[in-house]
Amino acid sequence: MKRNHLASSQVRYTLIKFCKVIVMTSDPSGGGTSLNPSPWRRSLKTAVSSLLMETGYQAADCMALETLIEMTQAYITEAGRSASSFAELSGRTQVMVSDVVMALIEMGTDFTEIPKHARRENKTIFLPPVPAAQTPTSKILQVGEKKKHPPHIPDHLPAFPDPHTYIKTHCYKQPANEYQLVREKAASQKRDVEVALTRFIAKTGATHSLFRDDKSAFPLIACKQIPMPSLAGLLPADSQMPELEESDSDTANKLRHQLQVGQTIGTETGIDASLDAETIDNPYLLPAKMAKSKWK
Amino acid sequence: MASAEDDSKQQSILQTQNSLDNQQQSIDKSSGVPLGDFVLQLEDYSPTIPDSVTGYYLNRAGFDACDPRITRLISLAAQKFISDIANDALQHSKMRSSGQSVKKHGKDKKMTLQMEDLTPALAEYGINVKKPAYFV
Numbered sequence: 487m488k489r490n491h492l493a494s495s496q497v498r499y500t501l502i503k504f505c506k507v508i509v510m511t512s513d514p515s516g517g518g519t520s521l522n523p524s525p526w527r528r529s530l531k532t533a534v535s536s537l538l539m540e541t542g543y544q545a546a547d548c549m550a551l552e553t554l555i556e557m558t559q560a561y562i563t564e565a566g567r568s569a570s571s572f573a574e575l576s577g578r579t580q581v582m583v584s585d586v587v588m589a590l591i592e593m594g595t596d597f598t599e600i601p602k603h604a605r606r607e608n609k610t611i612f613l614p615p616v617p618a619a620q621t622p623t624s625k626i627l628q629v630g631e632k633k634k635h636p637p638h639i640p641d642h643l644p645a646f647p648d649p650h651t652y653i654k655t656h657c658y659k660q661p662a663n664e665y666q667l668v669r670e671k672a673a674s675q676k677r678d679v680e681v682a683l684t685r686f687i688a689k690t691g692a693t694h695s696l697f698r699d700d701k702s703a704f705p706l707i708a709c710k711q712i713p714m715p716s717l718a719g720l721l722p723a724d725s726q727m728p729e730l731e732e733s734d735s736d737t738a739n740k741l742r743h744q745l746q747v748g749q750t751i752g753t754e755t756g757i758d759a760s761l762d763a764e765t766i767d768n769p770y771l772l773p774a775k776m777a778k779s780k781w782k
Numbered sequence: 783m784a785s786a787e788d789d790s791k792q793q794s795i796l797q798t799q800n801s802l803d804n805q806q807q808s809i810d811k812s813s814g815v816p817l818g819d820f821v822l823q824l825e826d827y828s829p830t831i832p833d834s835v836t837g838y839y840l841n842r843a844g845f846d847a848c849d850p851r852i853t854r855l856i857s858l859a860a861q862k863f864i865s866d867i868a869n870d871a872l873q874h875s876k877m878r879s880s881g882q883s884v885k886k887h888g889k890d891k892k893m894t895l896q897m898e899d900l901t902p903a904l905a906e907y908g909i910n911v912k913k914p915a916y917f918v
Contacts, residue, residue, distance in 0.1 A: 526838050533831040534864060538895060541868040546895035549913055553900060554864055557909070561860045562836055566845035569856070580848050583821050583855070590859050600855070601820045603862040604827060611828050642841040 530555050536610040565589050723773025817855070824851040824858075831857040870903035871895060 523531070534554050538546055568589035573581045590597045633646040662668060687707050694708035695701045712718075766772055829836075836857040837847055847853045875893060897913060904911055 526835050529832060529835045533835070533861075536830055537861060537864050538868050541865060542872055543868065543893045543895050545892060547897055550895045550897050550900045553897075553904075553911060553913070554867070557867075558831070558860050558864055559839060561863055562831075562839040562856060563843045565856045565859065566840035566843035569852075570843065570845045579846065581845060581852060583817055583852060586852055586855055587817055595859055595863065597817060597859065600817070600858050600862055603865065604820075604824075604829075604858055610830060612830075612832075640841075640846050 527555065527559070530558055532612060534558055536612065540606070540608045540610060561593070564593060568592055722776055821851050821855060824854045827854060829854050829857040830861055833857070836860075867900070867903055867907065868895070870906060871899040874902055875899040 531551065534551065535546070538551075538554075565586070569581050569585045572585040572588045573579065576585070578585075587597055630649050633649060635641060635643070635645070662671070684707065688705040692708040693701075693705040696704050696706065833850055833853055836853050840847055840853065840856065872893065875896070878899070897911075897915075901911055
């Protein structure tokens with residue numbers, strides 16, 4: 487008695503309500519919670535409700551109705567999965583009646599009763615609701631176009647992801663392999679390097695301008711003035727000086743004097759000679775050796 | 783087996799199987815009619831569960847339905863399953879109400895599917911449900 491009282495206070499749905507057309511929303515999930523059911527779930531609710539009405543019920547507990555809807559969904563899913571497995575077992579991709587029969591037998595259904603059930607008198611049919619226009623998913627994060635399915639893939643399977651996630655395209659240019667282009671490129675690079683270097687030295691060092699008026703038009707790198715340029719070839723190295731001092735000759739005195747003069751005026755003549763002769767291995771770099779005078 | 787079979791070929795295979803069944807058990811021959819005949823009749827039939835709904839759930843299971851008749855066959859099987867359970871639950875509720883006195887006779891005309899009828903009906907099928915009676 488108490489139980490019936492409790493049951494009467496629960497929410498009851500009058501099943502006639504569910505035979506009306508249901509408006510669909512754009513919820514794609516098949517299951518969903520009871521608070522926000524997907525359109526397919528609601529169609530199943532209508533169908534199960536109409537089946538209960540044919541059986542003779544006028545109302546149903548929401549919990550019992552949800553149980554039956556869940557069982558229907560599970561039954562259809564399991565039948566589909568099992569039937570496609572049987573088809574694949576036989577090496578087919580399209581499912582045939584025999585596969586469906588085998589799947590139903592696996593689930594314990596008496597398939598010979600199905601025609602009897604189909605021919606029942608009080609069957610109710612309702613029109614499935616028309617799917618409303620779905621709002622497309624926002625394309626903010628989508629880059630590029632998704633690839634279409636190849637013809638052997640059915641359309642109800644998910645689409646390909648964005649192409650940049652799995653297609654690799656090289657981002658470097660193929661280098662030029664032709665001899666002519668490479669030669670031209672090498673020559674132009676060499677010329678550019680020379681021009682840049684001379685400009686740099688002209689801008690940072692001493693310049694000699696060609697035109698009197700315009701000092702910066704064509705700057706030339708200034709030559710360093712060397713007084714008596716032929717002196718560098720005639721003079722021996724500084725390391726040879728002790729040998730010359732031993733021989734008491736006029737030519738040695740003259741040379742020494744000239745060397746001293748040259749040292750005061752020229753700045754670069756003695757740079758190479760300042761190197762010690764003993765550390766130079768290269769015979770071509772050794773300073774010139776003067777013949778010893780034999781005038782004694 | 784890999785090539786596509788005609789309905790007639792499949793029908794003959796099912797018929798040979800069913801003839802063996804008939805030899806073993808004395809089943810009326812009409813109940814052993816292969817479903818091939820019945821599937822041909824499904825061309826114009828509309829089951830209670832719409833084709834699009836069944837097709838959606840079959841697609842989620844990996845079933846590629848090229849023939850709508852096969853979809854209708856599965857939806858009919860599901861309908862029959864639910865109808866059988868509902869009938870069993872109705873029997874349980876009638877047994878329950880027949881034990882009660884006549885003072886609830888007026889209200890008995892309105893049959894309500896309740897969990898206390900559904901649970902024993904499902905238990906006969908091997909499905910054990912344990913739902914809470916109320917939300918805590």
